[in-house]
Amino acid sequence: MTLPANVTTGTWTLDNSHSEIGFTVRHAGISKVRGQFTEAEATLELGGSLAESKVNASIQTNSFNSGDVNRDGHVKGEDFFDVEKFPEITFVSRHVKANGDSFDLVGDLTIKGVTKEVAIETEFNGVAVDPFGNTRAGVSGETTISRKEFGLTWNAVLEAGGVLVSDKVVINLELAFIAPAA
Secondary structure (H helix, E strand, O other): OEOOOOOOOEEEEEOHHHOEEEEEEEEOOOEEEEEEEOOEEEEEEEOOEHHHOEEEEEEEHHHEEOOOHHHHHHHHOOOOOOOOOOOEEEEEEEEEEEEOOEEEEEEEEEEOOEEEEEEEEEEEEEEEEOOOOOEEEEEEEEEEEEHHHHOOOOOOEOOOOOEOEEEEEEEEEEEEEEOOOO
16 A cells, blocks of 8 residues: 555654544433543654554543533543543554555554554545645544443443443544654
8 A cells, every 4th residue: 555645754743733532422322422632642654655654642531521521520530531540542553454445544542551453444634735834634533442341331320221321432533644844
């Protein structure tokens, strides 16, 4: 697999202020709640081909924000992320494989000290040079995980049946990377 046009080799860095690392989870079986992490670092090390490339990312769990202070406090606490004990979520890629017009970024996701292999379906959104001369590349990605597999097991049974928080979590990524200096 060759690199897309206008993409140079080297270490690209995440532009956190133009990226979003979010997720969606079903609440009470009837609605979806969204949240995001506002502090992350990532590098995209591009080799001569996608097969020679890798991604390393670290997300600060204390940066979780769902727009509700009470929920955020609960999610940051011991029932979910336990940010005092587990301050980071990490992703380290293993390999990239073609998947039609997109590609799967396969790697190790670590949440709350538990590491599982995940495949993130990604789409390359192109390259642009901003008004300040920085070359940027955009990538969108999505994967679905079982939160229970990562030790996020808290829940409450609903009176009408079912549970308060679904096991399935959809992770959504809208990422902007900045090219290495020439």
